Amino acid sequence: MNCPRCDKVMTQVHLEGTEAQQCPQCEGHWLEGEHLRQLESTVNVRLIEWRTLPSQEVQTRELACPRCPPRLVMKKVRSERDQHVLLDVCERCHGVWLDGGELRAIQEMGFVAALADAVRFITRD
Ligand SMILES: [Zn+2]
Ligand SMILES: [Zn+2]
Numbered sequence: 001m002n003c004p005r006c007d008k009v010m011t012q013v014h015l016e017g018t019e020a021q022q023c024p025q026c027e028g029h030w031l032e033g034e035h036l037r038q039l040e041s042t043v044n045v046r047l048i049e050w051r052t053l054p055s056q057e058v059q060t061r062e063l064a065c066p067r068c069p070p071r072l073v074m075k076k077v078r079s080e081r082d083q084h085v086l087l088d089v090c091e092r093c094h095g096v097w098l099d100g101g102e103l104r105a106i107q108e109m110g111f112v113a114a115l116a117d118a119v120r121f122i123t124r125d
Contacts, residue, residue: 010066087116
């Protein structure tokens with residue numbers, strides 16, 4: 001699977017007892033539904049290195065889901081708890097894209113809480 005932002009091939013990484021795909025260039029992560037649910041049950045989340053959050057302009061650029069057919073654009077979900085956190089959520093496969101810097105921002109606000117925002121979004125009608 002390729003990074004929705006850079007189009008580099010992502011590699012599978014272990015992330016707090018579950019699995020994610022990580023882009024070697026932008027360090028963003030791709031998480032899918034069942035893995036999100038595994039993370040929800042993780043209590044003590046420590047996450048990875050952080051450089052900077054992407055610019056607002058980069059964050060708000062539309063991204064196509066890396067899993068689904070070409071050019072299926074993901075929805076932007078801004079966290080209710082931290083306005084700096086903008087998640088890209090696919091309504092079809094329920095995958096979630098996190099930019100590299102978002103991991104740090106999310107860690108500070110509570111990773112599970114941030115993902116809960118995304119999960120609520122994709123599970124409501
Ligand atoms: Zn990337
Ligand atoms: Zn998708």
